[in-house]
Amino acid sequence: MEIAGRMLAAFQAKHPKLADGIVSSVRALKKLEKEAMGAKHVLSANKEANFRVESLYEDTDFSQQVRRETVEEWCAQIFAAFSAPIEKALRNANVTLGDVDTVEMIGGGWRIPRVQALLSEYLQAQRPQGAPALNLSQHVNGDEAMATGAAFFGANSSTSFRTKKIFFTDSTPHAYTLELAPLNASQPHEEGWATTVEIFPAGSKLRAKKAVKVTVGFDLKAVILENGNPIVRWELAGIHDAVVGKYVNLSTPLVSIKLDLDSSGVVQMSSATAIFDENVTVEELVAPARAAGNASGNASGNASGDAAGDAAAEDGDAAGAAAEASGEAEDAANASSSTNASSPSKVVKTKIKKRKVLIPVVEMFDGVSPRPLSEDECRLAAERRGLMDAGDAEVRKIDAARNALEAFIYESRDKLNDDDHCQQVSTEDERSKISEALMAMEDWLYEDEAREANASALEGKLGSLQDLVIPIRRRAWELEQRPSLPELIDKVKAYVNQTLAYVEANMTWVDAKERDGVANLTANFVEWFGNVSAQQAQLELTQEPAYTAQGVKERLHRMQSEAQRLTKIRKIDFDYSKYGDQSGGYGGYGKGYDDPRMRAYYEAMMRNYTQNGTNGSDWWRNFGNYSGFGGSGFGGWNNSDYMRSFYEHAARNFSDSANASGEEGGAGESAGAEPGDGAGGAAGGSGAGKSEL
Structure with missing residues (x-):
């Protein structure tokens, strides 16, 4: 903006008549800002730049040479304040430049040579004596580093993303203080009671926790101050009711208030609890100290024995006899004590039991500005x-x-x-x-x-402009594309003719109607293109064309596609030999029942065939005894009028075939059998069946 303002002043000085008008021209001012940004980038790499804007205002061009030293003088006031954010960041982090190991340059201005020089001088001047010099590093993309870091930090703070872990803990630049005061003045409390606790000083790490404990018997009002300004108020009601109610006989409770500084830097009260101490008497069983009693008895016995020994040595046998009698009496006493100590004894003790009462917390924002939205x-x-x-x-x-x-x-x-x-x-x-x-x-x-x-x-x-311009541009496009069409047409026609010749010579299974269809399509195109070409020759270039290049290309594409389709028609070979001879062999088994695979199939079918709980052999064995046709079985069925007429028809129509195949075979016998002979008819039918199979 500084460069744009200086260039605006230069234009006004150069063109006084346009000085007032350019200030109100938004377009001209935007052009100056855009060129100023480009000049800044150029001056970051070069010592001079040509600031030039064509038709800046009222068709007036503007051009002026700008030097890097001149721009640095214009921005001297801005450069003088560059160290303020560095010092503030060091104070917030509670560190000095002596604690800094490396410096990474990021941000939009890190390419400016003057900024780099000022920063290097500042770091060298502020470093402790003898400390190694800090070099300005540029290992990351300075334009995107802050946005990328913020995105990773947000992703690490969320439970919905799984990204590379960034070990970074932010801190709050604000100081937070908790003020506690009685909520209700009518409740008994010490006059003027109030307390203030600094919970999170400036520079505290986010997600920190703090517990504040006070011993009071009345309800509390808690206020959080951010840098001395109230931002939230909580009401802790219920302490006094517990004191005068359920726990009236107990001492004043200890109120514990737990506060959190969440990942967003907002102070939250997680819980408030009133803790009462109640003295409770309990009976405990105390086990006997068996090892201690034995040790005591042994020590006592040993001491008595030693004393008795000494007395015996000094006084003679009489003293020794007395000491022995005393030792026997002590053994009897120890035995009695050991018997009584074998059972545990009851001891009454007093313990302190914690009675916790959860205090409801009501958040209020009255008198707080700014406050959260409802x-x-x-x-x-x-x-x-x-x-x-x-x-x-x-x-x-x-x-x-x-x-x-x-x-x-x-x-x-x-x-x-x-x-x-x-x-x-x-x-x-x-x-x-x-x-x-x-x-x-x-x-x-x-x-x-x-x-x-x-x-x-x-x-x-x-x-409205397109209605005027598009027709001319369309005619110009057609005029430009028209000369290339004849070459394209010849290529497609040659391809189609070659394809038809190949299909006719090598793909004889393709129907002639298919080839004729493609040939007719080509002939129709040639006729159509000849007509429209003749019409176009009679038209002026300023008139709408008789045809379009796109229309010609679509027709050619159809011709080419149809020719390609012919080459994709497959020949279908139907080899009937693989389906067997007249005796069967379906599915490629041409030997019928003699084929091992077909024989295995038939045998498996007969083994697995079931009919009303019987296997295949039982069914065929009882076939002749079937009495479903009038109760006469198949023998009676053969004697029926229907079967008699069938035999007569077979004898008349198949006699020639039977004679041609020889006199042998059951078919001739079946045809010559007497219709009235039931047994013969059945036998003949059976013979015919065998012959056919």
């Missing part, structure tokens, strides 16, 4: 955010429409003025009319009406 306020804020998002989407849509309109104006102007094809397919009047419309639309873009226009209005403006 539920209704959060809902309204969400609604406002939705409206703002919709507004932002509309703004993006408007910007896109404005950019599209502006780009179309510049592109169309270049095409009409510089493109030869556009000039050939348009008249001078058409180009003049379109140029005027483009100029008027460009001027409109910088008016207040255009800045306040919505996306629909901008799209409508674009559509």
Whole structure:
């Protein structure tokens, strides 16, 4: 902004007549800001830069040479304040430059040579005497480092992401203090009672915990101060009720308040508990100290024995006899004591039992500014955010429409003025009319009406220009593409003819109708293209073309696709020999029942065949005894009128076939059998069945 302001002043000094107008031109000011950003980047690598803006204002160009030393003088006040954030960061971290090992350069200004020089000088001057020099490191992407680090820190703090662990613990720059005071003045308490506790000083690590304990018998009011300003108030009601109620006979409770500094730097009260001490008497069974009694007895016995021995040595036998008698008496006493100590004894003791009462915590924000939003306020804020998002989407849509309109104006102007094809397919009047419309639309873009226009209005403006320009650009495109069509047509026709010849010679299974269809498609295209080419030759270039290059390419593509389809038709060979001879062999088994695999199949079928609980052999064995047809069995069935007429029909129509195959075989016998002979008919039928099988 400093460079842009200096360049604005230079333009005003150079063009006094435009000095007042350029200040109100948003477009001109934006151009200055954009060029100033580019000049800053250039000066970071070079000592000089040419600040140039074409048509800055009122079609007036602006250009001026800028040196790096000059820009550094302009920004001297900004550079002088560079050390303030470094010192603040060191204070918050509670460290000095002597504790720093490395320095990493990040941020948008780290490429500026003056910033690097000032930082190096500052680090060298502030380091302790004899400490190694700190070099400015550039190991990460300075433009993205802060955003990347914040993203990783947020992901590590969340339970929904699994990313690389970043061992970083943030600290709070604020100091938090807890103030406690009586909530209800009517409850008994010491006059003027109040206490203040610093819970989290500045620089405390996030997720820290703190417990505050006070001995009171009344309800409390707790206030959290952030840097001396109240931010939240809690009411701890229920302490006095417990003191005068259930625990009236107990001493004043100890109130424990637990506070957390969460990962977002917000102080939360996790719990509040009143703890009462109650004296409780309990009876305990005490086991006898068996080892101690034995040791005592032994020591006593040994001492008595030693004393008796001494007396015996001095006084003679009489004293020795007395000592022996005394020793026997002690043994008897120890035996009695050992018998009584074998059972545990009861001891009454007094213990202190903790009675805990959970105190409800009510969070209040009365008199706190700024305060958190209530539920209704959060809902309204969400609604406002939705409206703002919709507004932002509309703004993006408007910007896109404005950019599209502006780009179309510049592109169309270049095409009409510089493109030869556009000039050939348009008249001078058409180009003049379109140029005027483009100029008027460009001027409109910088008016207040255009800045306040919505996306629909901008799209409508674009559509009106397209109605004028698109026909000319379309004719120019067709004029440019038309010369390349004959070569493309020849290639496709040659491919189709070669494919048809190959299919006819090598793919005889392809039906002739398929080949004729592709050939007719080619002939129709040749005829169509000849007609439209003749029509196009009679038209002026400024008229709409008789055909389009896209239409020709679509027809050629269809011809090529149909020719390719012929080459993909497969030949279907149907070899009947693999299905066996007349005697069977379905599925490639051509030897019928003689084939081992077919024989195994039939045998397995007969083994597994079941009919009403019987196997296949039982069923065929009882076949002749079946009495389902009038109770006469199959023998009676053969004697029926129906079967008699069948035999007569077979004898008449199949006699020639039987004679041709010889006199042998059951078929001849069956045909010559007397219809009235039931047994013979059955036998003949059986013989015929065998012959057919």
